[in-house]
Amino acid sequence: MRFTKKRYFFIFSLVLGISLASASFVATNDRLFEIAKNLDIYASVFKELNKYYVDEVDPQKAMQTSVDALLKSFDPYTVFYPEDELEDFLLMTTGKYQGIGIQLSEINQQHHITFIESDSPAEKAGLQIGDQLIAINDIRITSKIETDPAQLMKGAENAPLVIEIQRPGAQSTQKITLTRATVQIKNVSYFGIIQPGIGYIQLDEFNASAAKEMKSALVSLKQQGMKSLILDLRNNPGGLLTQAIDICNLFLPKGTKIVETRGKIEEWNKSYAGLNASFDTETPMVVLINKNSASAAEIVAGVLQDYDRAVIIGQKSYGKGLVQVTRDLPFHTKIKITTAKYYTPSGRCIQAVEYKNGSAITHADSTNRTFLTKNGRKVVEGGGITPDQVVLKSQQSSFIHALLKQYKIYLFALAYRIKNPSISSAAKFEFTQSDLVSFESWLIQSDFTFESTIQSQVKTLLAATEKDPAYATLNQSLLAAKAGEKITLHQEIQANQEELKQLISQEIILHYYLQKGVNQWANTHDPIIQAGESLLQKPNKFQSILTLK
Structure with a gap:
């Protein structure tokens, strides 16, 4: 502005x-x-x-x-957009921007390409994940550059762009000329038949083309012989309410009530129903959610659960039951304001917290009311969508968190690709026990720093007791404990080896085959997808979940 x-x-x-x-x-x-x-x-x-x-x-x-x-002082979703941030707002709502289709991360004071959109100018020009960005149109990229390099990548459609990169393992840099294009971030990042008769769709966002992409994927899967469907909404942050309504309408008859919004301005309160003929109201469905499924993703999961149209599998969702409206302001600025809460057909609101003076106040579980689905199953309001079948994911350890924060898994994948110019297909790739030994050796030689939760707590206690004579005895005990509680790197790797193998496998596959390859690998390795497949292969059990009162 x-x-x-x-x-x-x-x-x-x-x-x-x-x-x-x-x-x-x-x-x-x-x-x-x-x-x-x-x-x-x-x-x-x-x-x-x-x-x-x-x-x-x-x-x-x-x-x-x-x-x-x-x-x-209100809530995290009421946001002002100055003129120079309108492009971010448009990206959020339309999923489109003018650029080359990459994501950058600053790692060890260098800017690395860490994600490439499929079919983007970057992929077509041969850029790879792991390439280090040296210059953009002869502007040198350093850790002290004032302009965000991602902004330098963007520009008018069809405008040329010359970037200089350093490829891992290469002796010299190379310049690549690209042509900027309108990059459409896909809502449906992957779909396919993952088991005989079982279709799978991964829906990542709800921007303006979400329903159109969903229908296109469904048509293709039907043509390939789909008899049942897994819809993956995990890590989907939501988006446009209209797209959530249209996607629900694909699986529910025309005229079916889908969602209701209620706020302070009564004339804005509205009940939304399906306006179009449905695509499929019979195919057995499983919907996957986790703690990062929010907003529009929760509407779809909650509506299909309320009508007993799908079995919900995974972990409890985020719990965002608020609706935002965008208002135009002077000088090409905008404000997004929370104006209402939404309610699923059973009458429940899944909002997990209330906001007072900007502070979140969590609902007590005892205050949440119970509602009934179409078949009379009990569902609870507040705190997100509770799955019909819970498949818990273990909480990420402090060791894994430290590896990700320091980009060690990403950097190991770079080293792995230099040594291995090619690997087996994404679906068949396996990160073996001997590979894990190699990772441990590589990590020892890196500058990885890690302090376990126990070590951190002992250090804090030592600092609190070392200068106070009253705690001299306790201080000596803590020093003895510190000497004996040191956990080795090898112990941490062994304790977390299953999760490590999954994370490293996905990162390595991403470097060779991009996100599509990661999806292909996950279809045969992801325990929550496998739980969905297993349930769909047992029709009697599937139906019993939807009719159980």
């Missing part, structure tokens, strides 16, 4: 004018008076700062800071 001096004084005069005009309603409306009074105070504070503060006041920065602080 960029203001000239003239614009700033215009805005200041306008705010002050609104304040004075609103004050005339003091006798009849105390609320309007309070608004007017505080706007007047705010305008006066800014006027005095601008006039007398020792350094020059940046109006854009000051206003942005105050607006951000104001919105932070």
Whole structure:
């Protein structure tokens, strides 16, 4: 958001004018008076700062800071978008941007390509995950560069872009010329027949083309002989409400009530039903969710659960039952405001927390009401969608967290590819026990630093007791414990070997075959997908879950 001096004084005069005009309603409306009074105070504070503060006041920065602080006092989803961030807003809603289709990560003060969109200019030009970015259009990329390199990648469609990269294992850099294009981030990142008769769709987002992509995938799977379906909504953060409604409509008859929104402005309250003819109301379905399935993903899972249209498998979802509306503001800016909560057909709201002065207050489980599905099964409101069949994922250890935070699994995959120019197909790739031994040797030689939870807690206690004579005995005991509790790197690797093999396998496959390869591998290795396959192969058990009261 960029203001000239003239614009700033215009805005200041306008705010002050609104304040004075609103004050005339003091006798009849105390609320309007309070608004007017505080706007007047705010305008006066800014006027005095601008006039007398020792350094020059940046109006854009000051206003942005105050607006951000104001919105932070409500909830995390009420957000202001200045003009220079509108591209991010459009990406979120449409899934489109002009660029080359890569994601960058800063690792050890270097910018690495860590993800490449399928069918993007980057893939077509031969870029690889692991390539280090050296320059963009002759602008050298360093850790101190002021402009985000990702922004330098973007530009007008069909505009040329020259990047210089350093490929792992290569002796010299190389320059590659690309042509920017409109990159469409796919909602459906993968679909296919994963077992005879069992179709699988991974839906990652709910931007403007989600329902269209879903229907296209369903048509293809039907043509390939699909008799049952797994819809994977894990790690799906949600998106557009309209797309969630249209996707539910694919599996429910036209006219079926799908979701209801209720907020402060009664005329905005609305009940949404399916407007189109359904695509398939009979094919047995399993929907996969986890703790990162949110918003629109929870609407789809909750609606299909309420109508007993699908069995939900996985972990309890995130619990975001809030609806946002975007409003246009002056000077090409926007604000996204939480205006309502949504309710599934059974009448439940899955919102997990309430927000008071910006702080989240979690619902107590004892206060959550019980509702009934179409077949009379009990479902509970608040705190997200509870699966019909829970398949728990073990909590990530501090050791695994440290490896990911320091990009050690990514860096090992780089070293692995240098030594292995090719690997077996994604679906058949196996990270063996001997590979794990190689990983341990590589990790020992790297600069990996790790402190276990126990070591951290003992260190904290030692710091608290070493200077206090009253705790001298305890301090000696803690020192003895510290000497004996050291956990070796080998022990950590052995304790976490199954999860390590999965994470390293996926990272290595990503480097060779991109995300499509990771999906192909997961179909034969992911325990939650396998749980869905197993259930769909047992029709009687599947039906018993949907009819059990």
